[in-house]
Amino acid sequence: MYGASVLELWVRNYSSGNNAPKFLAGLWWNWRARNIVCVGNELIHLFRVVAEVHKLATLIASCFPPRIHIDTPPRxxxxxxxxxxxxxxxxxxxxxxxxxxxxxxxxxxxxxxxxxxxxxxxxxxxxxxxxxxxxxxxxxxxxxxxxxxxxxxxxxxxxxxxxxxxxxxxxxxxxxxxxxxxxxxxxxxxxxxxxxxxxxxxxxxxxxxxxxxxxxxxxx
Known part of the structure; x- marks a missing residue:
């Protein structure tokens, strides 16, 4: 069983790095698919969830490109x-x-x-x-x-x-x-x-x- 501190650590660890867009998009669509099924009483196919995750991850990556650190020589x-x-x-x-x-x-x-x-x-x-x-x-x-x-x-x-x-x-x-x-x-x-x-x-x-x-x- 996960405690609040462990969950927070898990989110922090995967919310940065090259795979952060996929992780965040997957987290969002996991929650949204659950609401569609539980609240909306509708069905959602797995292939649609995967496609939406890929689309959202691509959007996040384009909006937040990785920062390139350049070591500038001291003046x-x-x-x-x-x-x-x-x-x-x-x-x-x-x-x-x-x-x-x-x-x-x-x-x-x-x-x-x-x-x-x-x-x-x-x-x-x-x-x-x-x-x-x-x-x-x-x-x-x-x-x-x-x-x-x-x-x-x-x-x-x-x-x-x-x-x-x-x-x-x-x-x-x-x-x-x-x-x-x-x-x-x-x-x-x-x-x-x-x-x-x-x-x-x-x-x-x-x-x-x-x-x-x-x-x-x-x-x-």
């Missing part, structure tokens, strides 16, 4: 350095919630990865879009602003890019921007509007060394 990313005498400026912004405590952070390094200066700060309660736009503006102007109009922030950034200097804007993945992410989280958790770091914090030294050695990290 690797590193810190983006420069091979010339230029400097690399990495910035980021984040919020602890949506909206939540918004902070910014960033640092300037030589192309070799040597630390020049870092910074972090608290923006108040905002969202990620606002925080990430504000950090670019605050960094270039070396000051703290408290605008709440996104259009105005974008316009100011565009005006700064038109000045007499060469600037290249590149997007970097989070895994390749770990040092900046560290400072950003620091800014979100503290109430200080702007902190300047002339030397790297102790907890950042391993991250900086990994960046300087061009250690690659898999993209999550």
């Amino acid at each position: 690797w990313t590193t810190w983006h350095s420069c091979r010339t005498s230029c400097m690399v400026l990495n910035v980021d912004g984040s919020c602890l919630g949506a909206p939540g405590r918004a902070g910014f952070g960033g640092l300037i390094r030589r192309g070799s990865g040597d630390w020049i200066v870092g910074f972090s700060g608290f923006l108040g309660v905002a969202d990620n879009t606002y925080a990430e736009l504000m950090i670019v503006l605050d960094l270039v102007t070396k000051g703290y602003s408290n605008f709440h109009c996104y259009d105005a922030v974008i316009a100011n950034i565009q005006d700064l890019l038109k000045l007499d200097w060469e600037v290249s804007l590149l997007h970097t993945l989070r895994e390749g921007n770990a040092c900046t992410n560290f400072l950003t989280k620091l800014g979100s958790k503290n109430d200080t509007k702007l902190s300047i770091w002339d030397s790297p914090l102790e907890d950042m030294k391993d991250l900086l060394l990994s960046n300087a050695l061009r250690v690659a990290y898999p993209r999550a």
